[in-house]
Amino acid sequence: MAGKSGRTLAAVPERSLKKMLVSWEGMLFLLFIAVNIFCKCISPVYTFTNVLREMPKYLTEIFLLFPMAYILLMGEIDISVGSIVCLSATMSCIVSNAGMPFPIVLLAGLMTGTVCGMVNGLLTVKFRELPTMIITLGTQIIFRGIAEIVLGSGGTISLTNMDGFRKIAGKIGPFPYLFFLVILCAVIFTVIADKKVFGRRLYAIGSNERTAFYSGIKVNRMLFTSYTVLGLLAGLSAIFLTSATYGANTTTGKGFEMDAIAMAVFGGISTAGGKGKLLGGVISAFVIICLRVGLGQINMNPQVILIILGALLILAVLLPNITQHINQKRKKASKA
Amino acid sequence: MEKKSIWKKITGSREASLVIVLVLLCILVTIKNPAFLTVQNFMEILKNNAVIMIMALGMLCVLLTGGIDISITSTLALAGMTVGMLYKYNVIESTLLGFVIAIAIGTLCGLIIGLIIAKGKVIPIIATMGFMYIYRGLAYLVAQDQWAGADALGRFKDFALESYLGFGVLNNVIVITILCYIVFFILMKWTKFGRNIYAVGSNEEAAQISGINVSNVKIAVYTIMGALAGLCGALATSIYASAQPNMQTSKEMDVIAACVIGGVSMKGGRGSVICALLGALVLSVIGKALPLVGIDAIAQNTIKGVIIIVVIVLNVLTQRMMDKANLAKREI
Numbered sequence: 001m002a003g004k005s006g007r008t009l010a011a012v013p014e015r016s017l018k019k020m021l022v023s024w025e026g027m028l029f030l031l032f033i034a035v036n037i038f039c040k041c042i043s044p045v046y047t048f049t050n051v052l053r054e055m056p057k058y059l060t061e062i063f064l065l066f067p068m069a070y071i072l073l074m075g076e077i078d079i080s081v082g083s084i085v086c087l088s089a090t091m092s093c094i095v096s097n098a099g100m101p102f103p104i105v106l107l108a109g110l111m112t113g114t115v116c117g118m119v120n121g122l123l124t125v126k127f128r129e130l131p132t133m134i135i136t137l138g139t140q141i142i143f144r145g146i147a148e149i150v151l152g153s154g155g156t157i158s159l160t161n162m163d164g165f166r167k168i169a170g171k172i173g174p175f176p177y178l179f180f181l182v183i184l185c186a187v188i189f190t191v192i193a194d195k196k197v198f199g200r201r202l203y204a205i206g207s208n209e210r211t212a213f214y215s216g217i218k219v220n221r222m223l224f225t226s227y228t229v230l231g232l233l234a235g236l237s238a239i240f241l242t243s244a245t246y247g248a249n250t251t252t253g254k255g256f257e258m259d260a261i262a263m264a265v266f267g268g269i270s271t272a273g274g275k276g277k278l279l280g281g282v283i284s285a286f287v288i289i290c291l292r293v294g295l296g297q298i299n300m301n302p303q304v305i306l307i308i309l310g311a312l313l314i315l316a317v318l319l320p321n322i323t324q325h326i327n328q329k330r331k332k333a334s335k336a
Numbered sequence: 337m338e339k340k341s342i343w344k345k346i347t348g349s350r351e352a353s354l355v356i357v358l359v360l361l362c363i364l365v366t367i368k369n370p371a372f373l374t375v376q377n378f379m380e381i382l383k384n385n386a387v388i389m390i391m392a393l394g395m396l397c398v399l400l401t402g403g404i405d406i407s408i409t410s411t412l413a414l415a416g417m418t419v420g421m422l423y424k425y426n427v428i429e430s431t432l433l434g435f436v437i438a439i440a441i442g443t444l445c446g447l448i449i450g451l452i453i454a455k456g457k458v459i460p461i462i463a464t465m466g467f468m469y470i471y472r473g474l475a476y477l478v479a480q481d482q483w484a485g486a487d488a489l490g491r492f493k494d495f496a497l498e499s500y501l502g503f504g505v506l507n508n509v510i511v512i513t514i515l516c517y518i519v520f521f522i523l524m525k526w527t528k529f530g531r532n533i534y535a536v537g538s539n540e541e542a543a544q545i546s547g548i549n550v551s552n553v554k555i556a557v558y559t560i561m562g563a564l565a566g567l568c569g570a571l572a573t574s575i576y577a578s579a580q581p582n583m584q585t586s587k588e589m590d591v592i593a594a595c596v597i598g599g600v601s602m603k604g605g606r607g608s609v610i611c612a613l614l615g616a617l618v619l620s621v622i623g624k625a626l627p628l629v630g631i632d633a634i635a636q637n638t639i640k641g642v643i644i645i646v647v648i649v650l651n652v653l654t655q656r657m658m659d660k661a662n663l664a665k666r667e668i
Contacts, residue, residue, distance in 0.1 A: 077461075123645070127652050131602040133404070133461075137589050138645040145638030153634065258465060265462050272459060303476035303581075310469030317458045325457075 024268040024276075024320070028283040035287050039294025051293050052174045056244055058289040062182050062282075063237040064260040066189035067230035069281050071132075072264050073193070073202045074223065075209065075273025076124065080136040081234045081260060083143035084116040085253030088238035090147045093157045093248045102164030109242075110235040116143055117231015121224035128220075140257075148250050156249035165243035178240050185233070190278040198222070206273030262309065263288060266316045284316075350599040350651065354614040357647075358621065365625040372628050379507060383496070383575065385620035386513045387412070387568045387584065389613070392594045393520045394561035396612040399595055400537040401557050402604025403460035407449060408565040408591065409584040410471035415441040415569030417475045420484030420579025423492050431495050438570035439563050445471055446562015450555035468588075475581040484579040493577040509571060516564070521609045533557060537604030594619045597647045618647070 039046045064081050071078050092109030096102075116139070123135045151157055159165060170177055193199035204212040205219055213219050237256075242248060261271070267284035269276030288309065295305050366373040382389075391408055398405045415438040422428045422437065445467070452463045486493055501511040524530035535543040536553045544550045573579045598615025600607030622643055626636045 123649075127649060129652050129655070130648055134592070134596050134602060134648060135645070137593060138641050138648070140589070141637050141641030141644065143641075145635070145641055148634050148637055149632075151634075258468075262465065265465075270459070271461055301476070303473040306469045307473035307477075310466040310473065313469070314452060314458060314463060314466035317462050318452065318456045321457045 025280045025283060028267065028280055028287060032283055032287045032290070035290050035294070039290060039297075043294050043297040045297055046294050049174045050297075051290065052176070052179070054293045054296070055289060056169070056176050056178050056240070058292060059176075059178050059182050060237045060241045060244070061256055061259050062263070062285045062289075063185060063233045063240075064230070064256060065263045065281050065285055066185055066278065067226055067233050068257075068260040069189070069264045069267075069269050069276070069278050070193070070202055070226045071230060072261070072269050072271050073273060073276065074205045074226065075271075076132040076223065077261070077271060078120060078136045078227065078230055079133065079257045079261075080116070080120060080140040080143055081230060082253040082256035082258075083140045083147070084113050084231055084234040085238045085241065085256055086248065086250070087116060087143045087147045087150075088112040088235040089242045089248035089252050090150055090157065092239055092242055093159055094150065096164070097157070097160050099161070102167075105164060106239060109239045110232060113231040113233070113235020113238065114228060115231070117228040117234065118224075120231065121227030124227060125220040125224050144250070147248075147252075151248075151250060156247060158247035159242070162246055165239075165246070168240065169243040181236075186278075186282045190282070193278045202226075203274055206275070208274075262313050266313055268316075288312075350654075351608075351610050351614060353654070354598065354611075354618065358614065358618055361618070361621055361625065365621075365629055368629045372625060377624070379510065381620050381624045382510045382513065383507055385616065385623070386509045386575065387572050388587065388590055388594060388620065389513055389616040390516050390564055390568050390571070391561075391588075391591045392598075392612040392616045393516055393609065394564035395591045395595050396520075396600055396607055396609065397524075397533055397557045398460075398561050399592075399600050399602055400533050400604055400607055401554055402537050402540070403453065403554070403557070404592070404602070405449070405464045405558065405561050406461065406588045406592075407445075407464040407467040407471055408561060409586070409588045410468045410475065411442050411445040411562055411565040412569040412572060413475040413581055413583050413585075414445065414471045414478065415439075415566040416573040416579050416583055417478045417484075417569075417581050419492075419570055420489065420573050421478055421482070423490060424482070424484040424488040429491070431492050434492055435567065435570045438573075439566045442566015442569060443559055443563040446559040446565070447555065449562065450558030453558060454551035454554040472581070472585075479581040483581070484573070486577040489573065489577060489579070493574055496571070496574040496577075509575060512567075512571065516567075517609065517613060524609050529553075529556070534605060537606075539605075590619060593644050597644060599651060 064085075068078060068081065088109045091112040092105050095108040096105040100108075120132075120136055120139055123130075123139070124132050127135070148155070168177060172180070193202060201212065201217050201222060204215070204217060205222060209219060238248075238253070241252065245252075263285040264276070264281045265271060266288065267276065267278075267281030269278075269281055291308070292305060295308070296302075362373065371377065391412075394408070395405065418441055419434045419438045423434065428434060428437070449463060449467050452458050452467075453460050456463075496507070496509050499505065499507045499511075501508045506514075524533070532543070532548050532553050535546070535548055536550050540550055543553075572583055576583075594616040595607065595612055596602060596615070597618055598607065598611035598613070600611050600615070619640075622640060623636075626639060627633065631639060
């Protein structure tokens with residue numbers, strides 16, 4: 001079994017305040033508060049409304065986090081989502097510019113994403129011997145390549161009719177609609193992962209795919225569904241991204257896959273599968289967003305922010321390993 | 337053991353089938369456009385893809401141990417950018433010193449990654465993803481919103497134009513590429529270290545128990561990868577006569593693709609230097625051939641992606657057929 005950190009299928013959740021704080025999610029929550037205090041100290045304009053105003057451009061990436069977490073939990077990976085976002089954004093822009101009503105534009109974006117996700121899922125299921133990393137590497141190039149062909153030599157497209165997109169970029173009070181949608185998705189995906197059969201099967205597959213298969217779990221169907229859902233949410237992400245940028249180009253969504261994976265891993269979800277909680281991923285996503293907004297406000301060099309995020313990512317995996325190592329040594333010493 | 341017939345050997349080995357694919361590809365392109373099959377053209381292909389071809393060697397070692405390294409182009413940018421800046425501000429003049437510095441930086445970068453992965457037990461893709469951000473960020477910091485152009489690089493850029501290493505026949509860059517391949521061929525095939533890499537990739541626990549220091553092998557593998565990336569940083573600066581912090585962004589995927597097309601397994605333990613060479617060659621020839629046969633520039637990425645998928649799927653299908661044939665044989 002993969003479970004040493006107590007975050008696997010077999011672990012029965014214990015509910016004491018101390019346990020909750022010591023768990024990775026609890027630490028992340030403390031970190032979230034710490035980051036907010038830190039940003040408040042360094043930046044005078046770090047207020048609630050300001051953060052919410054700057055949030056949408058980062059929020060679109062969180063959509064990808066949830067299904068990506070599912071795929072990581074099964075021990076697989078998808079590095080083509082950035083390209084799916086690009087292709088979906090391109091398609092919805094084109095349909096919108098053709099004068100179609102907004103629901104059809106929405107449908108076009110979502111359908112494009114879903115079809116791309118299905119292609120990934122189908123290739124994964126049919127050729128299980130292949131690592132998903134290399135399959136999605138291929139489709140990553142293909143999807144963006146198709147977007148490049150569709151966009152033509154100019155490589156960009158701007159919306160001519162922005163009514164619909166303006167509407168979905170609206171707000172209730174200080175909160176953008178997008179915020180509520182992200183929270184809704186977070187709740188749905190977390191509940192499914194933690195409480196429903198589908199979610200528990202994800203952990204089973206991630207811990208040991210063969211055992212899961214022989215105990216009657218339809219591994220292929222789970223994989224296909226997850227990849228398709230990732231495609232669908234990539235389409236959703238693309239539509240909100242378009243509503244913020246009023247267009248698409250060949251570099252739209254570049255690096256989204258890495259950001260989504262980084263959020264998940266920082267949240268304690270192992271890329272080896274079977275370990276981690278979605279709640280951690282959601283908190284870590286907001287930690288990263290707040291840090292980006294705060295550091296951006298004091299005009300810190302974006303490259304320095306990149307370095308900080310990279311270091312955080314490695315530390316997030318390194319620290320638990322080191323503490324575990326020390327604990328094991330201590331146990332051995334006490335036994336002797 | 338019965339001796340296999342030559343025909344069986346050819347159809348049975350992946351290297352041979354890749355050679356056939358490569359030759360067919362060349363013939364098809366030549367029929368369409370005779371300008372393809374010239375020595376000069378091939379030299380150009382080799383020179384322009386030297387960076388991918390050399391890094392494929394390091395990636396081969398990393399993949400053989402079951403790891404992956406997606407930070408290589410960031411290391412490349414950091415090394416190349418540092419060297420470029422040193423030439424720009426006339427800190428150094430000699431070409432050799434530039435290469436030494438670039439390789440040293442790359443080695444250090446790789447060593448850090450290796451330590452984090454081997455000693456800190458961080459999963460390779462996560463560790464290298466973090467360092468992809470860190471090294472790329474450092475490259476931007478080194479650049480300080482500047483870049484080193486052809487005039488700033490001075491004599492250094494001439495290295496890629498001249499051929500004193502190849503006795504006036506072969507371009508310097510190609511000579512270095514060939515040297516790298518010879519060294520790695522020997523290293524992987526006939527040295528203890530090379531065999532240890534295979535052992536670690538095939539079965540880590542068994543390797544550990546049989547007395548191989550697994551963590552040292554892993555550190556060495558990532559250090560070698562870093563050193564090669566550093567070397568490529570200097571080469572890329574020289575070949576393209578410019579050093580920019582965003583150089584070769586996302587080319588690491590091409591390197592991985594080259595290895596996988598060549599038949600290197602991403603689960604570790606399977607693959608050879610020849611595999612890496614053939615994979616890199618197929619990718620390079622495709623890149624050069626597509627414009628020559630009149631395919632639009634904007635469609636090239638799509639075709640490249642499709643070819644990657646088709647090749648790896650074909651690999652799987654032939655493997656399945658071979659397994660089936662072997663099973664059938666056993667039953668008789």
